[in-house]
Amino acid sequence: MRKIGIQEIEDxxxxxxxxxxxxxxxxxxxxxxxxxAVKECGEVTLLDPEEVPDDALIVPIAMxxxxxxxxxxxxxxxxxxxxxxxxxQFFGKKxxxxxxxxxxxxxxxxxxxxxxxxxLPLVDVDGMGRAFPELQMVTFTIGGLKATPMALTxxxxxxxxxxxxxxxxxxxxxxxxxxxxxxxxxxxxxxMNGKQMKEYGVxxxxxxxxKLGEAIRTVKNAENQTPEEHFLxxxxxxxxxxxxxxxxLRETRGGFNIGKVVLDGIGDYxxxxxxxxxxxxxxxxxxxxxxxxxxxxxxxLVDTETFTPVTTDALKYGKRVMVIGLKCFExxxxxxxxxxxxxxxFGIDTDYIPLEERCKGGK
Amino acid sequence: xxxxxxxxxxxxxxxxxIDDKLRxxxxxxxxxxxxxxxxxxxxxxxxxxxxxxDKSRITQAMLGTTQCTNAxxxxxxxxxxxILRIGAPATCGVPPMVDWAEDIQKIAVGSVIIRGGSxxxxxxxxxxxxxxxxxxxxxMKEKGIKSIAIxxxxxTVRNDYEVRAAQLCREVMGxxxxxxxxxxxxxxxxxxRENATILNAALWxxxxxxxxxFAKSLQDEGVVNAEVYLSxxxxxxxxxxxxxxxxxxTIACGPTNSIRGASYLSKLKNxxxxxxxxxxxxxxxxxxxxxxxxxxxxxxxxVRTNFRMPDxxxxxxxxxxxxxxxxxxxxxxGPDSVGYAISDRALVFGGDTMTATDxxxxxxxAELGDKxxxxxxxxxxxxxxxxxxxxxxxxxxxxxxxxxxxCDVILVGGGSIILPEKIEGARSVMKPEHFGCANAIGSAxxxxxxxxxxxxxxxxxxxxxxxxxAKAEAVELAVKAGAIPATVEIIEVDxxxxxxxxxxxxRVKVKAAGDLA
Numbered sequence: 001m002r003k004i005g006i007q008e009i010e011d012x013x014x015x016x017x018x019x020x021x022x023x024x025x026x027x028x029x030x031x032x033x034x035x036x037a038v039k040e041c042g043e044v045t046l047l048d049p050e051e052v053p054d055d056a057l058i059v060p061i062a063m064x065x066x067x068x069x070x071x072x073x074x075x076x077x078x079x080x081x082x083x084x085x086x087x088x089q090f091f092g093k094k095x096x097x098x099x100x101x102x103x104x105x106x107x108x109x110x111x112x113x114x115x116x117x118x119x120l121p122l123v124d125v126d127g128m129g130r131a132f133p134e135l136q137m138v139t140f141t142i143g144g145l146k147a148t149p150m151a152l153t154x155x156x157x158x159x160x161x162x163x164x165x166x167x168x169x170x171x172x173x174x175x176x177x178x179x180x181x182x183x184x185x186x187x188x189x190x191x192m193n194g195k196q197m198k199e200y201g202v203x204x205x206x207x208x209x210x211k212l213g214e215a216i217r218t219v220k221n222a223e224n225q226t227p228e229e230h231f232l233x234x235x236x237x238x239x240x241x242x243x244x245x246x247x248x249l250r251e252t253r254g255g256f257n258i259g260k261v262v263l264d265g266i267g268d269y270x271x272x273x274x275x276x277x278x279x280x281x282x283x284x285x286x287x288x289x290x291x292x293x294x295x296x297x298x299x300x301l302v303d304t305e306t307f308t309p310v311t312t313d314a315l316k317y318g319k320r321v322m323v324i325g326l327k328c329f330e331x332x333x334x335x336x337x338x339x340x341x342x343x344x345x346f347g348i349d350t351d352y353i354p355l356e357e358r359c360k361g362g363k
Numbered sequence: 364x365x366x367x368x369x370x371x372x373x374x375x376x377x378x379x380x381i382d383d384k385l386r387x388x389x390x391x392x393x394x395x396x397x398x399x400x401x402x403x404x405x406x407x408x409x410x411x412x413x414x415x416x417d418k419s420r421i422t423q424a425m426l427g428t429t430q431c432t433n434a435x436x437x438x439x440x441x442x443x444x445x446i447l448r449i450g451a452p453a454t455c456g457v458p459p460m461v462d463w464a465e466d467i468q469k470i471a472v473g474s475v476i477i478r479g480g481s482x483x484x485x486x487x488x489x490x491x492x493x494x495x496x497x498x499x500x501x502x503m504k505e506k507g508i509k510s511i512a513i514x515x516x517x518x519t520v521r522n523d524y525e526v527r528a529a530q531l532c533r534e535v536m537g538x539x540x541x542x543x544x545x546x547x548x549x550x551x552x553x554x555x556r557e558n559a560t561i562l563n564a565a566l567w568x569x570x571x572x573x574x575x576x577f578a579k580s581l582q583d584e585g586v587v588n589a590e591v592y593l594s595x596x597x598x599x600x601x602x603x604x605x606x607x608x609x610x611x612x613t614i615a616c617g618p619t620n621s622i623r624g625a626s627y628l629s630k631l632k633n634x635x636x637x638x639x640x641x642x643x644x645x646x647x648x649x650x651x652x653x654x655x656x657x658x659x660x661x662x663x664x665x666v667r668t669n670f671r672m673p674d675x676x677x678x679x680x681x682x683x684x685x686x687x688x689x690x691x692x693x694x695x696x697g698p699d700s701v702g703y704a705i706s707d708r709a710l711v712f713g714g715d716t717m718t719a720t721d722x723x724x725x726x727x728x729a730e731l732g733d734k735x736x737x738x739x740x741x742x743x744x745x746x747x748x749x750x751x752x753x754x755x756x757x758x759x760x761x762x763x764x765x766x767x768x769x770c771d772v773i774l775v776g777g778g779s780i781i782l783p784e785k786i787e788g789a790r791s792v793m794k795p796e797h798f799g800c801a802n803a804i805g806s807a808x809x810x811x812x813x814x815x816x817x818x819x820x821x822x823x824x825x826x827x828x829x830x831x832x833a834k835a836e837a838v839e840l841a842v843k844a845g846a847i848p849a850t851v852e853i854i855e856v857d858x859x860x861x862x863x864x865x866x867x868x869x870r871v872k873v874k875a876a877g878d879l880a
Contacts, residue, residue: 068551
C-alpha cells in the first residue's frame with residue numbers, strides 16, 4: 001500500500017503512454033483530469049493486488065471513445081459518482097476499489113481521478129498490460145469474465161447499464177452509444193471479485209508504468225551508456241527502426257483511428273524504409289518489406305531524443321522517431337490470447353510469431 | 364533596395380541593414396528603452412547613420428520582438444482578463460488554467476464555464492447559455508476588464524458559438540473590448556488552444572505598444588517606402604494588423620530568428636545555438652540548416668500551448684539577471700532581471716543591483732562599465748555565482764544535445780559575455796561576426812508564407828490530387844503575399860480526418876514559404 005500524488009501521476013502517465021503502444025491517447029488531458037482530482041480531493045491509496053480480499057468488489061474505470069475527442073471534451077466531473085451509484089445499486093454491494101482496465105495515456109489516469117473523487121483505493125493491476133482498441137480485448141475475457149454489467153454515462157447525464165450475451169456484443173453496443181453520446185464516455189466494466197482480479201490481471205502495472213515514466217524522465221542521467229542504450233535496456237525493448245516520418249495516412253472508420261505511418265530511415269537506417277500500421281494502437285511494424293513485430297507484442301514509437309512516447313494521433317510529418325518492440329504479457333501469447341488480439345483478428349495476414357524470434361539476426 | 368531588420372528584446376534593441384544579396388551592410392545594438400517607440404526610433408536612426416544608406420531605398424522593414432515571451436515569462440505587463448469557456452456540461456473536469464503556476468493564474472480576474480458548444484460532428488452539445496455569457500461579461504465590465512478570452516469545445520469544427528459569444532461581449536462591454544477567440548488561434552485540443560487564447564488576451568497591451576511603436580518610428584524616421592512585417596514563431600512574416608490581433612503568434616520568433624541568423628552567420632549547419640539576451644537565454648538546435656522543431660507541445664513560462672515551434676529551451680538567465688544570496692548562503696541567478704534598465708541598475712553602470720553582467724566584469728570576463736564599482740564583490744562569491752551560471756548553461760546544453768558526444772556551440776546575443784569560454788559538452792564554442800544581432804539578421808532574412816486550409820472529401824477528390832491542389836494553392840498564396848515564385852517551398856502539410864464524419868472528409872492544411880521579392 002502506498003500513496004499516489006502529483007509526481008507519481010506525471011510518471012505513471014508517461015510510462016503508461018509508452019505501454020499504450022501508440023494508443024491510449026495523449027496522456028496530457030488524462031493527467032490533468034487526475035491532477036485536478038488529486039489537488040481537490042487528496043492523494044490516492046494504491047493497493048497491491050495481494051492486499052485485496054477475494055470477495056471484494058473491484059471495478060475497472062475507463063473512458064471509451066476517440067483520443068482526439070477526449071482532448072477536446074475532457075470529462076464533466078460528475079461521471080464517477082454516477083458510475084459508482086449505478087454499480088453499487090446493481091450489485092447491492094459497495095465497491096471496494098477501482099482499477100485501470102488498460103495501460104495508456106488516458107485510461108491509466110481516469111481511475112486515479114475516480115479513486116480520488118470517491119475516496120476509494122486503486123489496485124495495482126490492469127487487464128491488458130498495454131492498450132487495445134476493443135473492450136473485449138482483456139485478459140479477463142480469456143478467464144471467461146464478461147464485460148457486463150457495464151455502466152456507461154456521458155457528461156450530459158445520459159446513462160445506460162448494458163447486459164449482453166457476449167463481450168463482442170458489449171463492444172458493438174457500447175461503441176454505438178459512445179458515438180451517439182458524442183464520441184467519448186465514462187464507463188465501468190468487467191466488474192469482478194478480488195480472486196478473479198488476482199488470477200487474470202496484469203499485476204503491478206501501475207508501478208511498472210511509474211518506473212518507466214521515471215526512467216524516461218531521467219534518461220539523460222545514464223552512466224557509461226548513451227540515452228538510447230539506457231532506454232532500450234530499462235524497457236527491455238527491441239530497436240526495430242529509426243526514421244523520419246515521411247507520410248501519415250489515416251481515416252476514421254467505425255470509431256477507430258486507422259492508418260499507416262511511413263518512415264524514411266535516419267542514422268544506421270539511412271536508405272531503408274519502414275511503415276507501421278495502426279488501429280488506434282500500432283499493429284505491425286514492417287521494415288524493408290519484412291514484418292519485424294505484430295500485435296499482441298507492443299510496438300511503440302518514441303521521440304529519438306527525449307524518448308517520450310508518440311501516440312498515433314500525434315504523428316506528424318518530419319518527426320524523428322525510434323520504433324521499438326516490447327514483449328507482451330504472457331497470457332496474450334496463448335492460443336486464446338492470439339485468437340483475441342493476434343494479427344489475423346486485425347486483418348493482417350500473418351501468423352503471430354513472437355517479437356524476439358522475428359528480430360533474430362537483425363540489428 | 365535594402366531590408367531593415369529590427370529585433371526588440373527585453374534588454375537590447377538591434378537593427379541591421381541587409382542588401383539585396385543578403386549581405387550585412389550595418390548592424391547596431393542599443394538598450395531597449397521603456398518607451399518602445401523611442402528605442403526603435405534610435406535604432407533606425409543609428410543604423411541609417413552607420414550605413415549611410417538612403418532611407419527611401421529601404422523597401423522592407425521586419426520587426427521581431429520577444430516582448431510577448433518576456434511578458435509571459437516574467438509575468439509583466441500582462442493585462443487582467445476574463446475567461447469564458449463554452450463547454451459545460453462537458454470539459455468541467457479540467458477547468459481553465461488547472462495546471463498553470465499560481466503566479467500567472469492571477470491574470471484571470473474571472474473565469475467561467477458556461478453551457479454550450481458542439482460535438483465532434485457539429486451536432487449541438489447543448490444550446491449556448493446566452494444569459495450566463497451576458498452576466499459574465501457584465502461582471503467583467505464592472506471590474507474594469509478590457510480583454511476577454513473565449514474558448515469553446517470543438518470550436519475548430521464549428522466556431523459559431525465563439526462568434527456569437529464575441530458578439531454578445533461587444534454588446535455588453537463595448538466596441539473597444541479586446542476579444543480573443545480560440546478558433547482563430549489553434550487546432551484540436553481544447554486546453555492547449557484555450558491556453559494560447561488566454562495568453563493572447565493578456566498580451567493586448569504589449570501588442571499595442573510594439574506595433575504602434577514600430578509604425579510610428581518608421582514614419583518619423585522617413586522610412587516611408589517600406590512594407591512592414593512582423594516575425595512569427597515559424598520564421599515567417601505577418602502583417603502589422605494581424606500581429607495586433609494575434610500577438611501570441613510572435614511568441615518564440617526570437618529563438619527562430621536567432622537560430623536562423625546564427626546558422627547564416629556561422630555557416631554551420633549542425634550546432635547548438637545559445638542566444639543570451641538580457642532576461643532569458645534560449646537554446647535551440649540547428650539541424651541541416653533548419654531549426655529543429657519541437658515534437659512536444661510548446662511550453663511558455665510554464666503554460667502549454669499547441670503551437671508548432673522550434674525546439675527551444677528558455678531559461679531565466681541573461682546579462683541583466685539579478686544575483687541573489689539566500690539566507691543559507693546559496694546563490695541564485697535570475698529568473699528576475701533588471702531587463703532594459705541594466706544601464707541604470709547594474710553595479711558596473713553605477714546602479715544598485717547585482718546582475719550576471721557584474722559577475723562577469725568582476726571576474727575579468729568582460730570589459731563593461733566601470734569595473735571598480737564591482738571590486739567590492741568577494742572573488743569567491745563571484746566564482747560561486749559563475750558556477751551557478753555555468754551549471755545552468757551546461758544542463759541546458761546537455762538537454763538539447765542529440766547524443767552524448769560533444770557538439771559545436773554557436774553563441775549569439777548581446778548577453779553572451781556572461782558565459783564562460785569553456786562549456787562542458789561543447790566541442791567548439793563559436794562567436795560569429797555580428798553575433799550580437801543574429802536575431803535581427805534572422806528577422807531580415809525571414810520568408811513570407813501562405814497557408815491554405817480546407818475541408819476536402821477524399822471520396823470526391825482523391826488524397827493525392829487534393830494534396831497537390833492544396834500545395835499549389837498555398838504556393839500561390841505565398842506568391843501573392845510577396846514571395847519570389849522560384850524560392851517557394853512547402854514547409855508544412857497536414858491532413859486530419861474529421862472524426863466520425865460521414866464520408867472521408869479531411870481537414871487539409873498546407874503552408875508554403877518563400878523569399879520576399
